[in-house]
Amino acid sequence: MRLSRFPLATAKETPADAEVVSHQLMQRAGFIRKLGSGLYTWMPIGLRVLRNIERIVREEMNRAGAVELLMPSIQPAELWQQSGRWAQMGAEMLRLKDRHGNDFCYGPTHEEVIVHHVKQDVRSYKQLPVNYYQIQTKFRDERRPRFGVMRAREFLMKDAYSFHVDEAGLAAEYEGMRAAYTRVFERLGIDYRIVQADAGNIGGNRSEEFHVLAGSGEDLLAVSDSGPYAANVEAATCAASGPRPAATAAMSEVATPGQKTCEQVSAFLEVPLTGKVKLLVLRTATGELCAVALRGDHQLNEVKAARHPAIGPGFRLADPEEVSTVFGCEVGYLGPVRSPIPVIADHAAAAVADFVCGANRNDHHLQGANWGRDCAEPEVADLRNVVEGDPSPDGVGQIRFYRGIEGGHIFQLGRKYTEAMGLTVLDEQGQSLVPWMGCYGIGVSRLAAAIIEQRHDAQGMVWPVSVAPFSVILCPIGLDKSEAVREAATALYEGLLAAGVDVALDDRGLRPGAMFADAELIGIPLRVTIGDKALADQQFEFKRRDAAEAERIPATLDAVLERLRA
Numbered sequence: 001m002r003l004s005r006f007p008l009a010t011a012k013e014t015p016a017d018a019e020v021v022s023h024q025l026m027q028r029a030g031f032i033r034k035l036g037s038g039l040y041t042w043m044p045i046g047l048r049v050l051r052n053i054e055r056i057v058r059e060e061m062n063r064a065g066a067v068e069l070l071m072p073s074i075q076p077a078e079l080w081q082q083s084g085r086w087a088q089m090g091a092e093m094l095r096l097k098d099r100h101g102n103d104f105c106y107g108p109t110h111e112e113v114i115v116h117h118v119k120q121d122v123r124s125y126k127q128l129p130v131n132y133y134q135i136q137t138k139f140r141d142e143r144r145p146r147f148g149v150m151r152a153r154e155f156l157m158k159d160a161y162s163f164h165v166d167e168a169g170l171a172a173e174y175e176g177m178r179a180a181y182t183r184v185f186e187r188l189g190i191d192y193r194i195v196q197a198d199a200g201n202i203g204g205n206r207s208e209e210f211h212v213l214a215g216s217g218e219d220l221l222a223v224s225d226s227g228p229y230a231a232n233v234e235a236a237t238c239a240a241s242g243p244r245p246a247a248t249a250a251m252s253e254v255a256t257p258g259q260k261t262c263e264q265v266s267a268f269l270e271v272p273l274t275g276k277v278k279l280l281v282l283r284t285a286t287g288e289l290c291a292v293a294l295r296g297d298h299q300l301n302e303v304k305a306a307r308h309p310a311i312g313p314g315f316r317l318a319d320p321e322e323v324s325t326v327f328g329c330e331v332g333y334l335g336p337v338r339s340p341i342p343v344i345a346d347h348a349a350a351a352v353a354d355f356v357c358g359a360n361r362n363d364h365h366l367q368g369a370n371w372g373r374d375c376a377e378p379e380v381a382d383l384r385n386v387v388e389g390d391p392s393p394d395g396v397g398q399i400r401f402y403r404g405i406e407g408g409h410i411f412q413l414g415r416k417y418t419e420a421m422g423l424t425v426l427d428e429q430g431q432s433l434v435p436w437m438g439c440y441g442i443g444v445s446r447l448a449a450a451i452i453e454q455r456h457d458a459q460g461m462v463w464p465v466s467v468a469p470f471s472v473i474l475c476p477i478g479l480d481k482s483e484a485v486r487e488a489a490t491a492l493y494e495g496l497l498a499a500g501v502d503v504a505l506d507d508r509g510l511r512p513g514a515m516f517a518d519a520e521l522i523g524i525p526l527r528v529t530i531g532d533k534a535l536a537d538q539q540f541e542f543k544r545r546d547a548a549e550a551e552r553i554p555a556t557l558d559a560v561l562e563r564l565r566a
């Protein structure tokens with residue numbers, strides 16, 4: 001590509017509204033342009049990267065035996081009514097009506113559509129297994145679109161859906177997809193972790209996420225410092241706490257005027273946070289109040305709470321007014337002793353003896369309280385977030401936290417959708433069976449940003465050759481003045497093109513400093529500078545984007561090709 005014909009719009013200034021480095025660089029390098037909240041145009045230079053990621057994903061999906069198709073982004077509501085998700089999906093799903101008043105959505109995902117097609121086309125076990133995939137635009141009306149294409153409203157996803165006669169077939173395909181994803185992430189040149197995940201509202205059983213490790217990541221990952229355990233904190237189980245020590249103190253009430261938070265109370269009474277038990281009051285979706293006891297230094301894990309049968313999905317923190325009506329005190333003074341409603345305790349809270357807790361009386365706390373003596377033994381469950389330093393639940397090592405960007409997610413869905421939508425096929429005996437289903441997503445557009453989060457320096461992006469917008473850029477110095485430079489640059493450019501190299505020729509007539517700054521900002525992995533001085537010695541100057549120094553190489557096509565292959 002001759003850059004004189006290629007619209008590039010780079011900027012020196014960091015855009016004010018871009019919080020993370022990838023968003024800043026993508027704006028500055030003219031990769032993307034914002035059209036509205038969470039809506040971005042991929043400009044030509046950015047699109048080259050997006051297409052490269054897409055190509056790698058497509059190659060690995062094909063290699064793993066998945067087959068590509070393309071479904072519409074607009075989907076009829078009937079399908080979502082069949083699966084039950086039309087009512088379940090919240091405001092993230094964009095709903096629309098056509099001119100006849102029929103309901104549609106802009107697809108946030110495609111389980112319903114693919115099950116519908118498989119229902120029409122697949123009748124016999126002989127047609128299974130099958131794994132369909134597409135690379136297609138999704139819309140999710142995210143609560144907080146941010147970080148550019150990292151959390152957009154419209155974005156590009158690769159989504160795949162597999163169908164199997166039995167659970168073992170699904171498990172085997174899941175392993176195949178896991179291996180394919182591993183190859184994709186390796187080829188993208190990023191540092192990633194596979195972590196256990198919560199299956200979310202999509203349902204199902206086994207599920208793992210592929211996370212790009214980056215400080216700006218929105219997800220917190222719990223990873224063992226010496227074993228294989230790795231999970232999204234949302235899904236990370238906490239190792240059971242050891243047995244509770246015997247009670248040694250007598251319970252007494254102390255005045256704690258104005259001391260409401262665990263931190264305040266622990267400082268005021270000079271007890272560690274780990275010796276405090278706090279009570280959260282939840283309002284379940286069915287309208288019940290439910291109290292959860294946690295150790296003072298722990299946080300409620302909402303995913304685990306939503307899974308607990310007494311709490312369930314759709315719960316919220318009860319309003320202070322409803323709490324004080326039932327407990328007769330402000331929220332800062334709640335405790336399990338004489339609680340008017342049953343208490344479910346997290347393992348760690350249930351393992352504390354002689355604890356401090358609210359007295360269910362304003363401006364008062366209890367000291368030396370004990371489960372089973374001063375209040376009933378609570379029902380015990382795993383309800384908290386893991387914290388750093390916790391033992392790993394598999395017993396190997398301690399938990400450390402990392403931040404990650406979710407780049408991919410694989411699920412064993414089981415038969416949730418196939419059952420709900422009435423998909424059956426005939427087995428060998430002519431009996432009808434409900435197939436098992438898996439689904440596998442990759443955030444193609446998000447990955448472009450995630451790679452930049454990991455691979456950049458003060459000058460700009462540092463792409464691996466596999467996804468770079470161009471593999472190599474030629475920077476001729478004094479193109480308009482020097483016949484020798486013009487000839488050498490043109491010959492090299494044409495030679496590289498003929499050799500199938502994805503090469504850019506910077507023939508815009510810019511000063512060297514401006515050319516180099518653009519090449520570095522855009523992150524082209526290799527640069528060849530063609531100037532009179534070096535040409536006089538029959539040499540080019542060659543520089544890798546990630547190397548500190550340039551080197552002189554012979555001014556021949558072969559010498560350049562040799563460096564490209566290295």
Ligand code: ATP
Binds near residue numbers: 142200406408409444
């Ligand atoms: P997140 O928790 O980040 O919202 P998700 O769990 O909703 O993601 P999936 O439904 O598993 O995501 O979608 C598959 C992939 O699509 C994700 O792994 C992610 O890479 C990508 N993705 C999801 N939401 C967005 C978004 N708003 N913008 C860009 N990519 C996204």
Ligand code: MG
């Ligand atoms: Mg989401």
